[in-house]
Amino acid sequence: MTRAVKRALKYRFYPNPEQAAELARTFGCVRLVYNMALQARTEAWTLRQERVSYNTTSAMLTAWKKTEELAFLNEVSSVPLQQALRHLQMAYTNFFAKRAKYPTFKSKKKSRRSAEYTTSAFRYRDGRLTLAKMTEPLDIVWSRPLPGSASPSTVTVSQDAAGRWFVSLLCDDVIEQAPATATGVVGVDAGLDSLLALSTGEKITNPRHERRDRAALARAHRNLAKKEQGSANRARARLKVARVHARITDRRRDHLHKLTTRLVRENQTIVIEDLTVRNMVNNHSLARAISDAAWRQFRTMLEYKADWHGRTLVVVDRWFPSSKLCSACGALAERMPLNVRSWTCRCGRTHDRDVNAARNILAEGLSVIACGGGVRPQRESSRTGRSSAKQEPLGQPRESPSFRAGRIVNHAPLLRAGLEILAERLSTCWGQRRRTPTATA
Known part of the structure; x- marks a missing residue:
């Protein structure tokens, strides 16, 4: 195709x-x-x-x-x-x-x-x-x-x-538009320690491109600050600063292209989380690292490549508590500070924070495909002119709820994966309930 x-x-x-x-x-x-x-x-x-x-x-x-x-x-x-x-x-x-x-x-x-x-x-x-x-x-x-x-x-x-x-x-x-070569469905959680955490348990290291050239960038800026305004030396110094920035940008773009191409080729359905990067960079302690991770550029590349290759891209609501939710039993933790990288649920399961979030994002995305719920409508994408909550191939009419329900049989592998996650959670909760002693009067 x-x-x-x-x-x-x-x-x-x-x-x-x-x-x-x-x-x-x-x-x-x-x-x-x-x-x-x-x-x-x-x-x-x-x-x-x-x-x-x-x-x-x-x-x-x-x-x-x-x-x-x-x-x-x-x-x-x-x-x-x-x-x-x-x-x-x-x-x-x-x-x-x-x-x-x-x-x-x-x-x-x-x-x-x-x-x-x-x-x-x-x-x-x-x-x-x-x-x-x-x-x-x-x-x-x-x-x-x-x-x-x-x-x-x-x-x-x-x-x-x-x-x-x-x-x-x-x-x-x-x-x-070749078929997916690997898992078929994957949930993706973006982070800073690891650039991406996949629901399969894989973590993709954050290259930190800006940190690699931070010393050279600071040296170039110091030389620029010493030059007189409007002089030829200042123009040459400004050019050296721009070349360092260009080297960082090229490495970041190349890495994101390879990463998004791999995700699109290996998976038929990709579930990501809606992140408000514009608001997140207001945190001055993390603004530099967030900008270097380029989450927005990653999502933009993923959107148009998924559209090119006929993949389904689901964007989960930004308020979905993916990090605080146990992917095994569904229990919700009260607090989850950023310094907590692993935690143990009351059901006894120990979670890696990022991998657990990716699994919860995947489960929520599967419910979106099956039921059409769980995602808040987003503003239209400037590239496609369509809502970015769930990306469908261009040229197809908007589906009514009844038509979408009739299409559920076409997502049998996705529904099977969702039912397996639900069955695992139910079995975990049932086992925990049987282990809990009955209260006596």
């Missing part, structure tokens, strides 16, 4: 001085057009209560190009400028849909330097990509081939803070 998806492949390239100058001008013009259109739309609504659409800003761009002050906008390709207006329109759409905050102006120092080209603004032939306003193709390092005979529909050129140039090509790809 296969699945057709849109996939962006990112490559590094090395522009010559003329290409670098042309792209730098394009980045500046894109930022200027975006900011001017945002200012025009904001003033129109603030002063005149008037809504400005994308078509109006496109007409404004044409008029801007005819002025003497903004005539330099004609020196770069018009497609990235039009795409900037479309990005602004999408930002407003997300704002009115309450998926994002009000659009903000792009900063020359802090904003991402990028430009998007559509098919009319580039030429791709025989593995050579040439952008508009350029005479020579880009020197791209093809670390992997494009899928099949695919031709890119959109090209995005960007430059990161470390000075590296990247090109992202959006292509049509076909994903082979």
Whole structure:
């Protein structure tokens, strides 16, 4: 079974001085057009209560190009400028849909330097990509081939803070949806001592990428602090700091890609816990470690890969007491501080805190699949536009409760696993009850 998806492949390239100058001008013009259109739309609504659409800003761009002050906008390709207006329109759409905050102006120092080209603004032939306003193709390092005979529909050129140039090509790809190779179902609990704990009892070590380069990062920041503002030495020192950060980010992303790919290939159903990372980083004692673990990035990768490969991803409610609940008898402990890594239930079972939480998350996820309960509705995902509580393949209608109940027979292995967990809990509770002496009058 296969699945057709849109996939962006990112490559590094090395522009010559003329290409670098042309792209730098394009980045500046894109930022200027975006900011001017945002200012025009904001003033129109603030002063005149008037809504400005994308078509109006496109007409404004044409008029801007005819002025003497903004005539330099004609020196770069018009497609990235039009795409900037479309990005602004999408930002407003997300704002009115309450998926994002009000659009903000792009900063020359802090904003991402990028430009998007559509098919009319580039030429791709025989593995050579040439952008508009350029005479020579880009020197791209093809670390992997494009899928099949695919031709890119959109090209995005960007430059990161470390000075590296990247090109992202959006292509049509076909994903082979192979069956799961291992357990079939797994519960995942995210942590700091162990990055992930699986319901199978396996613990995945936290690499702590930021801690490995903490000394080099501190040394680079000290050198940056000593340099004079606006000097060339400060620019070089800032570049060294950015390169350390880029090395940490690349290692973290690579590790998460390998980890999520393995989970998706081995399991048909994956159950995770909904974590509010934005609130958790307010704990200043753990903020650095939580940010280094990148739980949100892990979930994002898991969501789109599960959708690609036809897997079921269930997200358990953030208030579900996975750590305090005994996975054997179902008893709930009163308190469970973070320093308690193992505990013994009154039924006599000793639990590892993280593995026990993963098993409880799995059991709760199985109940969600069987009954549709136990999960609080989440806000829509920005990638799929659907609720992230339970991910279903795209293109299928929303199921009614009766239809979902009719589908339970299709989840026989999952229900069997849930019944086994329930039977184990009942047998444990019954054995504990028989061992308890009867009270006498």
